[in-house]
Amino acid sequence: MPAWPRAARAAVLLVAVFVARRGAAQDTTLAAHPPATPSDSIVACAGQRIDSIIVHTSAPTAAILRRVPIVAHMVAAVHTTTHRELIRRFLLLHVGDRCDDLRRTESERIIREQPFIADADVRVLPSTSSSGGVMLDVETSDEVAAVVGVSASAGIPPLRVIRLGDANLSGEGIYLAGDWRDGGAFRDGFGGRFSDNQLFGRPYTFTLDGHQDPLGDSWQVNATHPFYTDIQRIAWRARAGARDGYVQYSIDENTAHALRLARNFFDVGGIIRVGPPGRLSLFGASISGNDERPAALPVLITDNGFAPDTSSALLGRFETHRIARVNTLWGVRDIGYARVRGFDALTATQDLPVGFELGTLFGRSLSVLGSRDDDIFMSGDVYLGAAQRDVGLRVQLEGEGRRDNDEGRWDGILTSGQTVGYLRPSENNTMTGSLEFSGGWNQRIPFNLSLSDPTGGVRGYISSRTPGGQRIVARWEDRQFVGRPFKLADMGVGVFAESGRLWAGDIPYGVTTPFRSSFGVSLYGAVPPASARLWRLDLAIAANPAPGGHRLELRLSNMDRTTFFLAEPSDIGATREQTVPSSVFRWP
Secondary structure, eight states, rough: OHHHHHHHHHHHHHHHHHHHHHHHHOSOOOOOOOOOOOOOGOOOOOEEEEEEEEEEEEEETHHTTTTTTTHHEEEEEEHHOOOOHHHHHHHSTTTEEEEHHHHHHHHHHHHHSSSTTEEEEEEEESSSSSSOOOOEEEEEOOOOOOEEEEEEOOOOOOEEEEEEHHHHHHHTTTTEEEEEEOTTTTTOOOEEEESSSSGSSSSSSEEEEEEEEEEEEEEEEEEEOOOTTOOOEEEEEEEEEEEEEEEEEESSSSSSEEEEEEEEEEEEEEEEEEEEETTEEEEEEEEEEEEEEOSSSSEEEEEEEEEOOOSSSSOOOOEEEEEEEEOOOOOOOEEEEEEESSSSSOEEEEEEEEEEEEEEEEEEGGGGTTOSSSEEEEEEEEEEEEOOEEEEEEEEEEEEEETTTTTTTTEEEEEEEEEEEEEEETTEEEEEEEEEEEEEEEEOOOOOBBTTTTTSTTTTTOOHHHHHSSSEEEEEEEEEEEOOOTTTTTTEEEEEEEEEEEEEETTTTTOOOEEEEEEEEEEEESSSSTTSSEEEEEEESSSSOTTOOSSEEEEEEEOOOOOOSSSOOOHHHTTTTTTOOOOOGGOO
């Protein structure tokens, strides 16, 4: 197993160092938004000299809480508003620069994409001096920083999962959280995650994650300079990690065939931009390593622990692989952004990518790097987007595969694709429809898909235990924004219908199912108002559950779907090559 105790000690040490470095106290009062800037005072960004930059930051719901001083002071005690200098360092324009509208809009988008920021605006105002210059007025509002998660059920202990932390520690854009999970017949799980979104005051991200799970362990260290914008010239990544767990093929609600899988990985590389922003190419290279060790003997996982598995479907099916590769990366992009509202959130501003991009990766194993396998690896992705004020379309396709030169065949073939359409009949009403496909063939590690996957499955079938090799799901949703009670949160209601099926494919215990359908109602919430993170409570009714399946499902979820790339199903993401980005433009 990975050295979890060592990872835990390293996590504590690094967190202590970063907290100490950030510990210098700054203003922690609950800042409120200044009065809205009159639209007739905003000027065009057209080459004027920037004489000054003013940054206004505000805590969640500050506008209403400042009317109740006692409550405002209580919130200030647990939430430190994002520091102005942190926001200032994300800007692509500085005092003395010539005002450039592309850099202004990209600055606004980069700030808005930060996980601790709910919304951001960068306006250009006339300068108060007589130089004829301008000033930048930057206004941001924070997401709710408290990280709180609890799962309860009947029985002993009543609490099954607890997660506590802060997503914007000391107002410095640092995420720090720990969690505990009841292991039932197995050991309890615990762990934590630390992430600095602006390392050393630079646009670098550092993440340290370590967990002891009821069945297995995992750890990962990741340092990156993300490819935030077409304006930047370079990006890089260095990371390493390990995962040790069990891939399960469920028999029923209480029993599953399982095979242990241990994976170690590392990746170091970089990319460089060639061409103007918007229409560019990316070229890069990396060195990566993957060590995959499936167990030879399967086991049964039951409510009472492990039991011998006498079936032969998993016995000796998968082999050990050690691969070290040199990879080349190439991508081409012609992308702009349409600023829309209400597409993937209730009222949040969303920078929806429009245009076309293609990303590719080609890797070749080298024995001189320690590779025992002789192979080549290829992956690629395509994105298409189009949008107007009330209509939008997004298409995303991804795939990867490996050619084993020793056996002269392709394996590890994995694909996923999504098409999503948006229609807003009115300002407060949004309808969406999507078609999603996922599939794997000749996988060299244990793998299966299900209708219970929280991202790629069908609502109402969380108890589905049927495994498959390929999956298709169609969705339709009608969402209505209903108001902003007490100016504390956005609220909405909606209805949905979904249908999906599995094909057995070539996986062990694979089953081809009929279409499983569901319909239901949803309650939506966003805190603070205009936040991109959407809470939703879904009541789903399964139209044709499998024998023994549940008819009703109540599901609570929280997710930001306004990001550039559409969310990938969890079971697909867990099977991908650990060192391969799903897109060159999402890399590193």
